[in-house]
Amino acid sequence: MNTATPSSQEFPDSAEGWLARLLSPDCSATDHAAFEDWLAMSSRNALDYAEVERIHQLAGALGMDSARRGAESPPARMETSRRKRTWYRPLAWAAALMLAVSGGLWLLADFRTTPSTSYVTEVGKQRRVELPDGSMLVLDTNTLVQVTYERSQRRVALLRGRVQASVAHDGNRPFVVTSGPGRIRAVGTLFQVARQDGGTVVALLEGRVIVSTEDGKSGHAIELYPLQQLAYGGDGELGSPRSIDRSVTESWTQGRLIFKEERLADLIAQFNRYSHEQLILSGSGLGEIRVSGVFHAGDQASLLAALRQGWGLQARPVGGNRIELSESKQ
Template sequence: MSVGHITRLDDLAADWLARLESPECSMAERAAFEDWLAASPRHVEAYLEAERLHLLAAGLADDELLRAAIGEMSPPAPRTASRTRRSRWRPWSAAVAAVLVLAIGAATWLRPQPPQVAGYATAVGEQREIVLEDGTRMLLDTDTRVETRFDADLRVVELISGRARFEVGQDPDRPFLVRAASGTVRDIGTTFQVSRRGDDIDVGLIEGIVLVSRGDDGPGRRLAPGEQLHVDPQGRFTPTRALDLEVANGWPRGELVFRKRRLDDLLVEMNRYSEVPLRLAEPELAGIAVSGVFRVDEQAALVEALRQGWGLRAESRDDGVFLYGPAE
């Protein structure tokens, strides 16, 4: 990317920031802004940088030390000839000292810091909430592994396996990314979920805005609240579809919400929470449509519901609990 292109991108981001803060900004302009963000991850980075510089400038305007230093650097008032050359330059020396202190402080602040790397995992049947140093709340579902890497420029979470929900903390200086297989989810202050099975990725947006892309710099797809999409191992997107919010909000409460879903899908989900799997003894049972709300930690209650509602029978063996159809 050329320097000229970067400069133009920065100017566009600054223009968007000014337009959005104007009380005359229309809904059509806000929609156009969201489309501009979704066009490229670099647009998101440029906007976040413009917002950061704006906040930094606002903070410096109220910095009393900086204002005092600037005041001392004003041209000195005329002095009488009796004053020595040394005393006449004393205010300038103080101002230079103040500026040097600011410069040394800035150099210390800007010195690259080693990234903060951490790993988190849950066992089968366990859910765990972690609050990261930026205030982000990360809920890990059963049998989930993640690695976080925070540095001065980025906040990155690598979803290695499982499922996680993110309520992202505000940090205009550093974009928040979730990487999973070939997909990257770029957040702009929001709540979303990412699920990974092998290299298949599902992303669901609860609130806010996210941009899902192929890698960090690939073409992106913007999600609106209540939408989800699937990314296959080759990085291809499925069409965006509606997210069932009751289902999405169910598993963080320890509940599986099913509406006319296949029985084999239900067992796959339920088995993620148990060391003793439920299995189908008869493959033709897989397509039975099941609806209901099932506690992830109550396998016996699910078996009883299947017995009462669908007439299925259960048999415990060393390698799991096997389900059979109704007795003839």
């Protein structure tokens, strides 16, 4: 892979080399700092490293599977040894990719993965989870995540909903959140990831993260800076970063929803996440009304009262746990 290189020749100049260096028992804090600089130098570097890391995980998983099968099988006869060596060759080639670095070989430690732990919230509920490494997750309503600790990374899979991660710094194991076709990589930072409308929105509050996708048309990774967010769809195409208001972005973690000139359609979509009773609009034109206000998450009564008093909208039940909003006939 052709990638950008750091200025110092003592550091690896490839994704394979960096993975081997980071997994080495001799890896130092200086190495980790140089690695972060190398990632930031080029979006291609981040993509290459993500691919090499993925191959390493697959090779490790295959190695564990073959070891289990070997333990369960009776000792093989000598005449079958040639065939067994041939069968093992693909794994050897995969492992060899991970060993080349700076004119030498680094011995990779065994690939070990802890069992995944799932955390979930019901509709209308929120939850704070302190992870074993000291990181903190805040799960919004109707959210499901799976947390896995691996030797080379801490991984959180967001399966639905929204999560805020306050990441404890660990240079040896980056913190990676996966959502759809994308990966959000951080070392020590504060950020949010939300799955909505078939896509994902990533918002950075502190530190820095690198957002990359496996099969996006743009074919590159993007580094976010504090108070920026971007979105990507199910096809993996990355959108452009845009500025955010921290008070608005972080408000849901305190059980509030802050809206500043928000489209009514978007406001209702946010509120509907917190209740089994769903608000709907009688006409699409109402969705373009701009609304500002501060509401308690899930407090539909206060929202409906504000819309009636400030915007002249009325609400009526229409069956099927739905409440329709329409313009007043007065």
